[in-house]
Amino acid sequence: MRNWAQRALGVTGEFDVLPTIGSKELVAWLPTFLKSKSVNYPEIAYPTYLVGALIAQAQATPVGISPATWKKADLTWINSPSNPTGRVHSREELQAAIDFSRKNGAVLASDECYLNFPSTGKTAPISILSVAAGDNKNLLSVVSLSKRSNLAGYRAGLIVGDVQLISQIREIRKHAGMLVPGPVQRAMAVALGDEVHVAEQAARYAARRDVLRPALESAGFSIEFTDAGLYIWCTRKESDWDSITWLADRGVLATPGRFYGEAGSQHIRVALTATDAQIKNAAIRIASTHV
Ligand SMILES: Cc1ncc(COP(=O)(O)O)c(C=O)c1O
Numbered sequence: 001m002r003n004w005a006q007r008a009l010g011v012t013g014e015f016d017v018l019p020t021i022g023s024k025e026l027v028a029w030l031p032t033f034l035k036s037k038s039v040n041y042p043e044i045a046y047p048t049y050l051v052g053a054l055i056a057q058a059q060a061t062p063v064g065i066s067p068a069t070w071k072k073a074d075l076t077w078i079n080s081p082s083n084p085t086g087r088v089h090s091r092e093e094l095q096a097a098i099d100f101s102r103k104n105g106a107v108l109a110s111d112e113c114y115l116n117f118p119s120t121g122k123t124a125p126i127s128i129l130s131v132a133a134g135d136n137k138n139l140l141s142v143v144s145l146s147k148r149s150n151l152a153g154y155r156a157g158l159i160v161g162d163v164q165l166i167s168q169i170r171e172i173r174k175h176a177g178m179l180v181p182g183p184v185q186r187a188m189a190v191a192l193g194d195e196v197h198v199a200e201q202a203a204r205y206a207a208r209r210d211v212l213r214p215a216l217e218s219a220g221f222s223i224e225f226t227d228a229g230l231y232i233w234c235t236r237k238e239s240d241w242d243s244i245t246w247l248a249d250r251g252v253l254a255t256p257g258r259f260y261g262e263a264g265s266q267h268i269r270v271a272l273t274a275t276d277a278q279i280k281n282a283a284i285r286i287a288s289t290h291v
Contacts, residue, residue, distance in 0.1 A: 025157075039075045215287040221243070
């Protein structure tokens with residue numbers, strides 16, 4: 001897994017790797033493992049960052065992209081490509097987040113579970129560790145095989161980064177458990193050794209996005225971000241529930257943006273995880289003027 005991390009994440013310098021049961025579990029328990037008292041998380045985000053802070057009884061603060069607006073906190077989450085928006089952090093934005101972490105001696109956890117999926121090429125998704133230039137102190141890349149290799153049922157993830165932080169987490173896990181079963185670790189090593197299936201899966205998602213995007217646009221939705229990842233993030237500048245109801249009347253299920261934070265209350269998230277046939281069918285229904 002070390003070789004994979006060097007190859008795929010571009011990590012250099014001293015670093016460690018630790019397999020984790022899924023990445024949701026790690027996201028939920030990291031603030032507890034690190035005894036964080038304060039946690040920053042993206043204002044439009046995967047809800048488990050907040051839940052993890054609540055489990056640790058830490059103060060949780062939703063923050064924007066620019067670290068210039070962040071409060072000092074023990075732990076800050078970033079997520080690029082983002083669930084739900086598909087926004088990709090530029091190298092400069094990642095560097096600014098690292099600078100914040102170094103200035104404040106604070107942990108920066110970069111949830112990179114969508115790193116492989118599929119980019120429009122505007123800004124290629126990269127790992128925080130490739131920007132760190134060999135100084136990985138206080139940095140963790142959170143990796144999941146659920147999306148990369150479609151192995152959600154295996155609960156297979158890993159963290160890569162700061163040797164001391166990972167040693168601290170490993171020490172706690174010796175007693176708290178949450179160890180990844182040996183057969184799953186072997187399956188992970190095989191999956192990480194192959195990039196062909198990852199490229200095939202990424203192409204599948206990209207094709208589905210190309211089918212759904214024009215259908216949503218023809219129905220009056222503006223697509224925002226959606227540069228990479230598994231989702232289309234769009235708005236009709238109306239309540240997310242109105243958009244969801246409109247789609248539901250056509251037999252199409254999407255997620256209200258407010259599930260990811262109040263800032264998303266006029267957006268919806270459309271997933272690309274249905275089958276090709278279902279996506280094609282959904283596009284026809286969305287683009288049709290008849291209910
Ligand atoms: C941003 C983000 N992080 C982490 C996860 C957790 O994935 P898993 O626990 O399957 O690795 C998800 C799942 O949807 C996610 O969207």
